[in-house]
Amino acid sequence: MKRRELVDHSLSKTIRSPQQILRRGSLFHMTMIYLTMASALLTLAGTVLHTILKADTSDRREALFLTSLLRAEQQLRDDADAGSLKAESAEVMIATKSDQTIVTWSIDRGILNRVVRQGETKTATDRFIFPAGSQVLFQQDETGTIVVRIVEPSAFVKYSAAGHGGSNLQKPVEVTNPRVNSAIAKPGVVEIVLRGVTP
Amino acid sequence: MQKTQLSLLRQRSRRGVLVIEAIIGAIILGAAIAMLVPAMTAVRRQRMAQRFETLAMVELNNVEELLPETIDPASLPKLTGWFQGRYQQAVLEAELLPISDDAKTLQPLKLTIRQPLMESMPEQKVSVVIWRKAAEATP
Numbered sequence: 001m002k003r004r005e006l007v008d009h010s011l012s013k014t015i016r017s018p019q020q021i022l023r024r025g026s027l028f029h030m031t032m033i034y035l036t037m038a039s040a041l042l043t044l045a046g047t048v049l050h051t052i053l054k055a056d057t058s059d060r061r062e063a064l065f066l067t068s069l070l071r072a073e074q075q076l077r078d079d080a081d082a083g084s085l086k087a088e089s090a091e092v093m094i095a096t097k098s099d100q101t102i103v104t105w106s107i108d109r110g111i112l113n114r115v116v117r118q119g120e121t122k123t124a125t126d127r128f129i130f131p132a133g134s135q136v137l138f139q140q141d142e143t144g145t146i147v148v149r150i151v152e153p154s155a156f157v158k159y160s161a162a163g164h165g166g167s168n169l170q171k172p173v174e175v176t177n178p179r180v181n182s183a184i185a186k187p188g189v190v191e192i193v194l195r196g197v198t199p
Numbered sequence: 200m201q202k203t204q205l206s207l208l209r210q211r212s213r214r215g216v217l218v219i220e221a222i223i224g225a226i227i228l229g230a231a232i233a234m235l236v237p238a239m240t241a242v243r244r245q246r247m248a249q250r251f252e253t254l255a256m257v258e259l260n261n262v263e264e265l266l267p268e269t270i271d272p273a274s275l276p277k278l279t280g281w282f283q284g285r286y287q288q289a290v291l292e293a294e295l296l297p298i299s300d301d302a303k304t305l306q307p308l309k310l311t312i313r314q315p316l317m318e319s320m321p322e323q324k325v326s327v328v329i330w331r332k333a334a335e336a337t338p
Contacts, residue, residue, distance in 0.1 A: 034221070037221045037225075038221070041221065041224050041225060041228060044228050044232070045228060048228070048231060048232060048235060051235070051239060052235075055239060055242060059242070059246065062246055062249075062250070066249065066250065066253045069253065069257065070253060070256075070257075073257055073260065077260060077264075145264075145265075188285065189281045189284070189285075190254060190257060190281065191261065191279065191281045192257060192260075192261065193261040193264045193265060193279065194264060195264055
């Protein structure tokens with residue numbers, strides 16, 4: 001009788017034996033439902049976290065680009081105003097000031113270096129670091145106008161982890177700055193126009 | 200024996216709690232995403248606006264470099280190719296300001312780059328005033 005009561009209150013119409021009631025485990029489709037819901041929630045949570053962290057990284061990279069661009073532009077224009085500017089090659093530019101100070105601008109991949117020399121003495125140095133994968137070059141036309149062309153890195157550039165800013169310089173160019181079909185990702189270009197002397 | 204069986208039955212009846220927990224979790228995550236998406240959009244727009252301001256400033260300085268020493272009102276400057284390629288709707292406006300009595304030989308020119316509408320952001324504009332030699336009045 002006791003056994004009968006125990007079984008009667010369940011919705012099942014069949015009478016189960018105690019062995020059946022004691023059966024462990026769950027139905028397969030219920031397990032699949034739980035699994036689906038849990039994986040959907042975990043994926044969602046992961047996506048949210050990834051988006052936040054990625055936004056932080058891309059903000060840092062963007063800030064580095066804009067800050068370096070503004071600093072370099074201001075310094076280049078100051079040098080152009082103070083003396084005569086001439087692009088020796090696509091990677092070297094020299095500004096000669098009236099007080100015989102010579103300012104050398106050189107490009108080392110994405111880094112612009114500025115060295116000021118008074119005679120043999122080096123009086124000042126400065127660096128303008130653009131994000132890894134950036135390309136900088138000097139172009140001078142026959143009228144003397146110099147264009148400093150800065151190509152932004154493509155979306156496929158592999159960056160070093162945060163805090164390892166210089167380690168990208170140790171990697172080959174094809175890794176840090178891979179060739180990308182322009183139809184897929186057109187790189188952004190910024191040009192700084194300066195007045196130079198006629199070559 | 201009966202007590203053990205009853206507790207087992209209770210445990211079996213707790214199955215539904217997992218569903219409720221999952222639903223509550225989904226609601227919390229949904230609320231978090233509902234807050235996150237507009238915030239991320241706002242951050243992205245802010246970044247685009249900041250980028251436009253910086254690049255427009257560089258372009259205004261470029262235009263100033265390319266201007267002749269004496270301003271000719273008939274031939275006002277234009278945007279250079281790289282900037283026009285990036286912001287195709289951007290417009291450069293040049294406005295001759297009145298000459299000051301203190302500097303009669305210098306003509307102030309206000310250059311403004313205007314970006315009408317970019318991804319439902321309000322209009323943006325960046326201006327700079329430059330000074331050039333005033334053109335001599337023709338008799």
